[in-house]
Amino acid sequence: MQRELIKHVLERDDFGSTVTVAGWVRTRRDSKGGFSFIELTDGSIITGLQVIADNELPNYESAVLRLSIGSAVRITGTLTESPAKGQRIEIKATEVEPFGLADPETYPLQKKRVSFERLREIAHLRPRTNTIGAVTRVRNSLSYATHRFYQDRDFLYLNTPLITASDAEGAGSMFRVSTIDPATAPRTSDGEIDYAEDFFGRPTFLTVSGQLSAETYALALDRVYTFGPTFRAENSNTRRHLAEFWMVEPEIAFADLNDDADLAEDYVTYLIRYVLENNETDLEFFNRWVDTDLLDRLHHVAESGFERITYTEAIGLLEPANDSFEFPVVWGDDLQSEHERYLTEQVFKRPVTVTDFPFAFKAFYMRRNDDGKTVAAMDVLVPGIGEIVGGSQREERLDVLADSMRIKGMDEDHYWWYLDLRRFGSAPHAGFGLGLERVVQFTTGMQNIRDVIPFPRTPRNAEF
RNA sequence: UCCGGGGUAGCUCAGUUUGGCAGAGCAGCGGACUGUUAAUCCGUUUGUCGUGGGUUCGAGUCCCACCCCCGGAGCCA
Incomplete structure (x- = not known):
């Protein structure tokens, strides 16, 4: 037409x-x-x-x-x-x-502002609003810019499986994938559901990360990235969490933690500059109606970059402010949300990359540092949102990785192929995951993550 | 899941303290006015007071249970 x-x-x-x-x-x-x-x-x-x-x-x-x-x-x-x-x-x-008229007596949208909470109840009509339309265009730009950024740097776009048999990737509860009818489920002799009879002949779940799969390709093709949906079955009820969200996970060979942090910071900066250049009218709208500091903050980040500190340095910066925290700052404990906010919003007033966390509360695959206490991990924290990137240098030494898995109580047999990568032609490598919705939040000023994805999946919400 | 706040007209909310006729603004509708632009002005319709019990002469209001929403925390991206 x-x-x-x-x-x-x-x-x-x-x-x-x-x-x-x-x-x-x-x-x-x-x-x-x-x-x-x-x-x-x-x-x-x-x-x-x-x-x-x-x-x-x-x-x-x-x-x-x-x-x-x-x-x-x-x-x-x-x-x-x-x-x-x-x-x-x-x-x-x-x-x-x-074409189609809309009866003003029953059409749910008005000329005047409708609350975001109300719009979530009419998620099929909310794309007609200024705000959701602008969010959608910015989200599209961020997706396009993601492919441009990695393609320009010779990364291969990799599709990793959504259905996985790894039941302990260490990133929270998983959704089970099964064709078994609970009412007529086959049982083992001790009464448990017999997943050997299930579609895949074993228990399967929706993925919580494509990382382990991506590592296999990075250790063959040097640099890859995934960009797809990710699932967490946590009963999270916050403005920062979804049960289904989109994650970008680059994985690079012959790289250490510094290379990884450089890539993450370059990537986030690229995204911010891209929307500043390509979504000017949308950002002006957000700056006027949603968050009046938005443009100042984005320009500031695009120009002044990131602060980078170690976990141990972060503890040192936080300790003098201990009185103002609900949870005390102790070396060895994970940073609380209030600590992360203090670093990004009070101390530095810009994104902060924190590296080298204690081994005790980090994942098994992160590379152990020479100090014996920390691992080569990193989190990128931004004001207002918190963590938008989590990554690490991966443990490439077979014996050290096996030791870490034993300490974390994991079954090596389930990860035989992952360990094979260390048996044959192992190499230093690193990667991270970036939450697309959190970047949309950061670049639009939208407070609630449920308003930056077309059809949010949260506990008790799968209507649309 | 834990803590806090909330659920009353199509939407946003007051009314709950101290039980006693179900309210306002906006939207819609009718009219006036106008190169208008969140238009303005006049008039006007609209109720499962979240659900189910209980107390009471009488419950939106008090008691009990449950459901849902929002914020904070945890989990993390």
Whole structure:
């Protein structure tokens, strides 16, 4: 169907030309001067296009006056310089072709602001709002920029499995994948459900990370990245957690923790600069309506970069402020949210990369440092969100890895292929995971992660 | 899962302290006005007070149980 996207129409200045647009009515205002104003949006840009519909139109009474917020319509008209403030151009309609109308008595969206909580209950209609439309465009930009960043650096895009048999990757509870009907489940002699009879002949789950799979390809093809959905069955009820979210996981061979941190910081900086350059109108909208410090903060990060400190240095910075914390700062304990916030929001006022955490509370695959106490791990923390990146240099020494697994109480037999990577042609390598939704939050100022993914999956919520 | 706050008109909320006629703004609808743009002005319709029990002459309000939402914590990205 012939029509031009509004974002392109708004750039034209060939007044007098004929243009056709299609979209959804945002508002209609009738003038007794004998015409109506129609504001039309089509999702291509946050700005609406103003259409003047004169009552000389043959279907003015039957069509134009029935257009209310949410109605779909195609309009052909003349590109005109706008005589009034508020817009540079407008369309003087010569043809108005309505599609589906929207009964204003029952259409849930209003001209006025609708709360984000309410919009989550009508997630199928919320993409029609300014905010969710802008979030969607920024999210798209971040996805595109991700591929550009890694492709430009010779990374291979790798698809790792969503269904996995590793039941202890160490990143929280998993969703079981099964074709067994609980009512007629096959049982073992001791009464347990017999997963040997299940589809894959063993217990299987939705992945909590593609990392272990990605390592196998990094140790063959040098540099890879995954970009896909990830699942956590935790009963998390916070504005920072989802049961289904999207993660980007690069994995690089012949690299140490410093290379890893460099890559993470370059990548996040690239993302921020990309949306600053390509989503200007959306970011201005967020800066005005959602978070008035947003643009200052993004420019500041894009220019001043990241602070990088070790866990031990972080403890040293936190200890003088111990009185202000609910949880005391102790070397050997993991950093609490309040500690992370203090570092990014009070001490440095910008993103902070914390490295070299104690071995005791980190994952088995992280490379043990020479001090015997810490591992080559890193977290990238940002103001307002907390952790957006978690990564490490991987343990490439077979004997040390096996030792770590024993200490963590893991069954080496389940990881025979992972250990094989260390038996044959092992090499130093590193990687990290970046939470896409948390970056969307950081770059839009949106407070709740449920509003930066099209259809959020959280405990008790899978309606849409 | 734990702690705190909340659930009353289509939406946002007041009313709960001290039990006594179910309220306001916005939206919608009707009208006025106007190159308008969160338009403005006048008029007007709208209720399973989250659900189920209980106390009481009488419960939105008090008691008990449960459900859901939001924020904080934990888990993490």
